[in-house]
Amino acid sequence: MKNQQDKTNNKAKQQDDILRNAVDEEYKYGFVTDIDTNVIPKGLNEDVVRQISALKNEPEWLLEFRLKAFRHWQTLRQPSWGHLHLPEIDYQDISYYAAPRKKKEGEIDPELMETFDKLGIPLQERKALSGMAVDAIMDSVSVRTTYSERLAELGVIFCPISEAVRDYPDLVRKYLGKVVPYTDNFFAALNSAVFSDGSFVYIPKGVRCPMELSSYFRINAAQTGQFERTLIVADDDAYVSYLEGCTAPMRDENQLHAAIVEIIVEDRAEVKYSTVQNWYPGDKDGKGGIYNLVTKRGLCRGDHSKISWTQVETGSAITWKYPSCILKGDYSVGEFYSVALTRNRQEADTGTKMIHLGKNTRSTIVSKGISAGYSQNSYRGLVRVAPQATGCRNYTQCDSLLLSDTSGAHTFPVIEVGNDSSIVEHEATTSKINEDQIFYCNQRGIKTEDAVALIVNGYADEVMTKLPMEFAVEARRLLSVSLEGSVG
Amino acid sequence: MNALEQYIGLYREYREVVERNAPAALNALRPAALDALATARLPRKGQEDYEAIDMEAIFAPDYGVNVTRLDYDIDPTESFRCDVPNLSTCLFHTYNDVPHISATSRRNLDGVVVETLTEATANHPDVLAGHLGRLARLDDPTVALNTLLAQDGLLVYVPDGVSASKPIQLLNILSAAHPTMVVRRLLVVAGKNAHVRLLACDHTQGSGTQVLNLQVIEVVAGRNATVDFYDLEESGTDTSRVSSLFVEQHEGSSVLVDGITLMNGITRNNSHVQVVGEHASTELLGMTIASGHQHVDTRSFVSHNVPRCTSNQMFKYVLADEAIGAFAGKVLIKEGCPRVEAYQGNRNLCASPSARMYTKPQLEIYTDDVKASHGTTIGQLDEEAMFYMRTRGVSQESARRLLMQAFMSDVIDGVRLDVLRDRLHYLVEKRFDGTLAACTGCAICGK
Numbered sequence: 001m002k003n004q005q006d007k008t009n010n011k012a013k014q015q016d017d018i019l020r021n022a023v024d025e026e027y028k029y030g031f032v033t034d035i036d037t038n039v040i041p042k043g044l045n046e047d048v049v050r051q052i053s054a055l056k057n058e059p060e061w062l063l064e065f066r067l068k069a070f071r072h073w074q075t076l077r078q079p080s081w082g083h084l085h086l087p088e089i090d091y092q093d094i095s096y097y098a099a100p101r102k103k104k105e106g107e108i109d110p111e112l113m114e115t116f117d118k119l120g121i122p123l124q125e126r127k128a129l130s131g132m133a134v135d136a137i138m139d140s141v142s143v144r145t146t147y148s149e150r151l152a153e154l155g156v157i158f159c160p161i162s163e164a165v166r167d168y169p170d171l172v173r174k175y176l177g178k179v180v181p182y183t184d185n186f187f188a189a190l191n192s193a194v195f196s197d198g199s200f201v202y203i204p205k206g207v208r209c210p211m212e213l214s215s216y217f218r219i220n221a222a223q224t225g226q227f228e229r230t231l232i233v234a235d236d237d238a239y240v241s242y243l244e245g246c247t248a249p250m251r252d253e254n255q256l257h258a259a260i261v262e263i264i265v266e267d268r269a270e271v272k273y274s275t276v277q278n279w280y281p282g283d284k285d286g287k288g289g290i291y292n293l294v295t296k297r298g299l300c301r302g303d304h305s306k307i308s309w310t311q312v313e314t315g316s317a318i319t320w321k322y323p324s325c326i327l328k329g330d331y332s333v334g335e336f337y338s339v340a341l342t343r344n345r346q347e348a349d350t351g352t353k354m355i356h357l358g359k360n361t362r363s364t365i366v367s368k369g370i371s372a373g374y375s376q377n378s379y380r381g382l383v384r385v386a387p388q389a390t391g392c393r394n395y396t397q398c399d400s401l402l403l404s405d406t407s408g409a410h411t412f413p414v415i416e417v418g419n420d421s422s423i424v425e426h427e428a429t430t431s432k433i434n435e436d437q438i439f440y441c442n443q444r445g446i447k448t449e450d451a452v453a454l455i456v457n458g459y460a461d462e463v464m465t466k467l468p469m470e471f472a473v474e475a476r477r478l479l480s481v482s483l484e485g486s487v488g
Numbered sequence: 489m490n491a492l493e494q495y496i497g498l499y500r501e502y503r504e505v506v507e508r509n510a511p512a513a514l515n516a517l518r519p520a521a522l523d524a525l526a527t528a529r530l531p532r533k534g535q536e537d538y539e540a541i542d543m544e545a546i547f548a549p550d551y552g553v554n555v556t557r558l559d560y561d562i563d564p565t566e567s568f569r570c571d572v573p574n575l576s577t578c579l580f581h582t583y584n585d586v587p588h589i590s591a592t593s594r595r596n597l598d599g600v601v602v603e604t605l606t607e608a609t610a611n612h613p614d615v616l617a618g619h620l621g622r623l624a625r626l627d628d629p630t631v632a633l634n635t636l637l638a639q640d641g642l643l644v645y646v647p648d649g650v651s652a653s654k655p656i657q658l659l660n661i662l663s664a665a666h667p668t669m670v671v672r673r674l675l676v677v678a679g680k681n682a683h684v685r686l687l688a689c690d691h692t693q694g695s696g697t698q699v700l701n702l703q704v705i706e707v708v709a710g711r712n713a714t715v716d717f718y719d720l721e722e723s724g725t726d727t728s729r730v731s732s733l734f735v736e737q738h739e740g741s742s743v744l745v746d747g748i749t750l751m752n753g754i755t756r757n758n759s760h761v762q763v764v765g766e767h768a769s770t771e772l773l774g775m776t777i778a779s780g781h782q783h784v785d786t787r788s789f790v791s792h793n794v795p796r797c798t799s800n801q802m803f804k805y806v807l808a809d810e811a812i813g814a815f816a817g818k819v820l821i822k823e824g825c826p827r828v829e830a831y832q833g834n835r836n837l838c839a840s841p842s843a844r845m846y847t848k849p850q851l852e853i854y855t856d857d858v859k860a861s862h863g864t865t866i867g868q869l870d871e872e873a874m875f876y877m878r879t880r881g882v883s884q885e886s887a888r889r890l891l892m893q894a895f896m897s898d899v900i901d902g903v904r905l906d907v908l909r910d911r912l913h914y915l916v917e918k919r920f921d922g923t924l925a926a927c928t929g930c931a932i933c934g935k
Contacts, residue, residue: 081536083852387841387842390841400851400853402853402855402856402857402858403856404856405823405824405826405855405856405857406823406854407854407856408823408852408853408854409851409853410850410851410852410853411849411850411851411862412848412850413848413849413850413864414539414846414847414848415845415846415847415848415864415866416539416844416845416846416847417836417838417844417845417866418844419838419841419842420838420839420840420841420843420868421841421868422866422867423865423866423867423868424864424865424866424867425863425864425865425867426847426849426862426863426864426865427861427862427863427864428849428851428861428862428863429859429860429861430851430853430858430859430860430861431858431859431860432856432857432858
């Protein structure tokens, strides 16, 4: 009897140790690149907005846009409704523009090349993964965009948004701020006022983009924020798969990342947007880390159009975002697949909004939350079916897995249906890892730690399979590293 | 002036009259309520948990309050008998907010105490002192307003070990010649190993009477106590109801709350359950059938503060015409509360193109070793089932009605009183027919 008791105790202790190891897991991308950076002084006022605009040689209309957004932002207060402990941020204590200085025009600092190499994002095309074009963004500027020329042959525009403003002003002007207007929310207004770089993608009619497009965001400079802006337009019958990845150095201070992503999809076009978010999450006591406060929204403007969001969220001290779809075209489709993993003191309040405006529109939401340590993980979502949107269909599934008795998992779905021909379903479950499954694995000689990884990978599989191959590998690795034995 | 201010003004003006006509136990609660109201605002439509209902608009009409406690000159016992056939109950009437207890009602109570709060002040001061106003949360302005203006109410006290053989029926009749706010209060205290079944029903007498029924119910279920509470609303389209139910459950207790709305104007039902004892089980059921411009808005909150307890919720809505339904539910499992099982379900049928349904089922979980889930659906009747019946010669309309009844049946089947269950099946059937069932022997429905 006593032996059995000891065994149980030992097992519990062993599991605790495993958990502790997992929690202490180092952040791999926490290094800082020592590079000469042009940082404008801290603070935010109209002059700063003008200065950013001037640094980027922007046309008058864009400066006007920024100033309007800034004036609106001044009338707003930082929102506090999330299930998060987001402190009141001192917006005057942040520098809004930081750019690595170029050695010579058209040449990239070898230090920078090395940084991106280290991150696994080679900027030389010969080294790059075939089939993927990358826009690498360090702090406020785009360092290099690969394969631009090859894509241009097909009429695909893939370039930093600052270049797009210069080279394709009509296109940018036509679409910028149309899906996420600067009045949308506090952080959207801030971003609209001070956004620096990001990617612009335009896929012309009937073109199926031959390679994956990708942006890689890196915050390097201290005491800065990153405010990138991505705009993707898929014209009739076009298709593109777009990936986004991000990392940041380990620092004791919190850094702000407030981006906007806008997607516009025309008739029968499709955009697939995948994110593997691995910003620095802070240390085990919750010190430092990135505040990831992003507005992402897609508009299915055309009939039979489709937007698919896939996200794997493992980083950031605070993640607060809702990649959304406005399903305006009849028969348009919105999808959202998400795995959000929080550990230590991380907090995530994420989910999606599916707004059905067109007839016979469909949406699917699959959200998997995994909480460990002292973290808090919330799913918050909206499914709205407008009265005129008849024949709509939504299916939502959000599951939460709790790996410790000190973490939290929460679900806040809102559903509004305004007609009698639409069907909306929502299901959610919260539980810990099934002990029977662990036992089953143990019986077959699989260590508890591996069993947990296996079960969690299986749990997240529905989302992982939606990621493009290169990202899926990265995401799986991230998940298993972060989770290493996180069983309580 | 906002809606609250007119009632606060009324209270300040008639404070002396209000307090003279009310028991000390209620008077003692008023200062805190007044404080809470000082900075309070009634929620507007669109605010968190009030997505579809405007509380300010509900309280905006200049309702009169019966502060002088004028008795209504109709004896409710004579005017109205809401029988459930074959169900023998101890029947207690409340006419608007004035309780009427006859000697016959008190027969067969088996030791259960049912008395007005005024009587209880003299007879059971310790029960009132221990529980009245303890659970009601004054941060909800409607609860604070009730506490500020309530002048009487009922106490149902089931002493330790007492088991009432007959259900206790609390019949509330709403009737007023002028727009009236009815301020009602009910306190249910079930001691250790006590057992009680309560059936409350709201009926509006006469049509076109604007009544706002503002009630607060507090239920304390002691150790191993069982409390079944059926709350049936069958009022009129001009009746508004704002009802807040607060439940506290101790170890091993079992509480069933079944809220049924068959006919109403605008209804907001709040249920607030605090589970403070292990092995307690909570069952919250709700059923709504709404048509015309009816509006039913439900909010439920179940807080598991201890390990090893269970809760189950199921709310079903059938909405026709321009009806609006809303459900916001939350299950909270606090840190350090393993082995809790909680389920929350909300199923809705929109039966017309202009019916609206808003739903927000929420889980907030801070412990890993739990099973918590929720499910919600908004949809229509199963076309295949319809087709199946049509091929067997059942008319479209009958098939529709049958399926709707079947949809509601699992909530009705949760009723633990056999005869009441049968009665509810009957009432629901009649409701879907478009005619409300006439109560047997009822002076109003019988006409």
